[in-house]
Amino acid sequence: MVLGRNEANKVIQAGKTEQRTQVRRAAVASAIGTTIEWYDFFLYNTAAALIFPHLFFPASSSYAGAMQSFATYAVGFAARPVGAAIFGYWGDRVGRKVTLVITLLLMGLASGLVGVLPGANTLGIAAPLILVALRLIQGVAIGGEWSGSVLLAMEWGDQRKRGLLGSFAQIGVPVGLVLGTGGMTLLSFVLSDAAFTSWGWRIPFLLSLVLVGIGLVIRLRILETPMFAAVVAQQRTSRRPVVDAVRHHWREILLSAGLRFSEQMPFYLFTSYVLVYVVAEHHYSKTFVLNAVLVAAALELVTIPFFSQLSDRIGRKRVYLTGAVLTGLLAFPYFAVLKGGGYVPIFLAVVVSMIPHAMQYGPQAAFIGESFPTHLRYGGAGLGYQLASVFAGGPAPLLATWLLHATGTPYSISVYIVLASVVTVLCGAAIADRSRADITDEATYLRA
Template identity: 80%
Template sequence: MVNGRNEADRTLGAQQSQEGQQSTQVRKAAFASAIGTTIEWYDFFLYNTAAALIFPHLFFPESSAYAGAIESFATYAVGFAARPVGAAIFGYWGDRIGRKATLIVTLLAMGLASALVGVLPGASTIGIAAPLILVLLRLVQGIAIGGEWSGSVLLTMEWGNQRKRGLLGSFAQIGVPVGLVLGTGGMTLLSALLSPDAFNSWGWRVPFLASLILVVVGLIIRLQILETPMFAAVVAENRISRAPVMEAVRHHWREILLSAGLRFSEQMPFYLFTSYVLVYVVAQHHYSKTFVLNAVLIAAVLELFTIPWFSHLSDRLGRKRVYLTGAVLTGVLAFPYFAVLKDGGYVAIFIAVVVSMIPHAMQYGPQAALISENFPTHLRYGGAGLGYQLASVFAGGPAPLLATWLLAVTGTPFSIAGYIVLSAVVTVICGWLIKDRSRSDISAEATYARTA
């Protein structure tokens, strides 16, 4: 009897120890996911802000204000075009050698590229080489971001409680508003403290160079994380695909395309609301840079709370229900939003910029789980990454560029509002067609038997 009791105690102790270890790893994975994407998006949003406020006159000084904005946003779009390439490259390795090692490489690539932007001379110093090098560094940024997202999402989703996948996946998404707060906040602080000449000449470079400090912090954290149990099981069962990206495209092309379309009303308006708005409100209506940056900053702080909340809600109500509500609201608010930007005063514009991020959070929070759940474990890094990043080519990247062109051609910001409504229609259709696997066991191959 005593031996049996001792054996039961040892079994219980081992079980509690295992659960404690897993709980620790989940916390570490969540933190590593959030800090990694924070660093990645901090760098990316620094570029976005600089593309709107600094790069036109620094790298394209001979161009008119309109042409300079177009050229600057064209380099901005290049980074988005590179994202699917990054998703394919790092998706291959993420599904071959694991999530952890791949994420370390993406972090280093993004941080080093951003630091180099911070020391890049302008066109007045090295001529045409300046914008060419800028484009090259932007390509590296885009490739790194393309490989970062799915790995960060899977790091938490594949470690934690499967009934909380929406909430766990949102830790990677939280990196976006945190990165936006740090990146835009840094620019806002420096633009407020420095004279316009000092900010335009060297002040904008400081946040880019600070990327190196953040990269060191991120590496220390990511090196402490173990590989996810789901991927470890794939390795143990010898189910690693020799060509995971090609297999994902061949067997899950429908999910990849629907995932891309799903993002239209989330990604395209987001980059208008956080980047193009800087050009429109400052250049067209002559509000101060600091005023607009502060509004974007407050909107990002709001998302720190709304993204996890709506993600948690998706665990209870289902991904698609929460997501499609956000898509519909995005379309409904498009025309009122630009009406306020066009004719509203300081208070109205400030409120419009902040409120515009609520429907974005309703989509962006549950999005990580909604997309990733549609791919089996051995193809999930590449498949989810391709679906997620493919939208960048058609939605996020061209958005500020097309908005600048639409305003110039039509003379009214309501043409941009119509563009947003169209994106919402695309999302609603794709959201209706994609499968909601909120309640499915994503570790089981049988879950994906229909397309496997």
């Protein structure tokens, strides 16, 4: 599975028919692979909000249980940069394909084990410790997954459509959210609360093992990308790709991380913390809130490719920063609606909140991927993307729970969202927009 020079030359010399076939396969493999990975990840998010507090932390108060559960949730995000570094090294050394097979296996096996893990009443303190270990494995796998999936599609296709092609990996997020949250919604609807809490929530975790098998079949049929194959054929691979990425492109890595603040942090508040806030604070049913999140995710199946294609036409930066500004503008109205209550207003607020997210998340794959040269792209893009997880996505539900408890008002969370938007706008203004640049040319990345 390691790409040699002879195989690299075969990829480069592939005919147009074979290239078209590989582009289609790469796009499908990119979308399906990330769908499976994020299906597993969002299952954990939903369970962390609804199930894990009383299952793994039964002796804690409602507030303490939520804090402890979201702390295990945050652990997975802290592990992501580690995964980006580990798999970034191999992705830029031996190729995108082999790395993506390993990340898929890790994610699926960890999720399957969560599905059979007994609670604290059976295993005692060992139960939450094992849960944390499995969450760490999930985080490492996700950390290595994203950049490989993006590059698989982006480096195979028409370079005038990098935004659209890169978005196939991004589409995996709302599809995974639809499947994961949809599975939980269906089970919570058809089962009694006692049955759902006792064993029903485990079913979607176990089904992930079946999905992993499907994903492996698809990924094993893909050839290495022609861009990376050219690097191998020309013997330009780096011996220390992650070290070189940090040394020569530290600015792009940090700016890429900041670029994600107004996309990632609000997203996990809007899809995970909202379950705690609306259900626990205002006593709406779990099924109602899950349905709202489900519709919001379905909307992104349309809006992510739309805004990605738009970024190919008018530039990544213009589309992206518009989404960041809109996120900040929606912060206070969003929580005003949740606080005021009402089924229709809350439902619409959850759905509408996903539009500015899609404006950023769709073009984001190409925006970050284009910031690094081919021989350092897997590690550089992965580190930039996943560093935001430590400071933005992972702590978001934990800090939101604490802010509401400490201040007594959800508007303190709105301030948190506005600050994230300011960080993104500043970083977005500073990072280069290479929407129309030739990213196969090393000169593109030479600073004046």
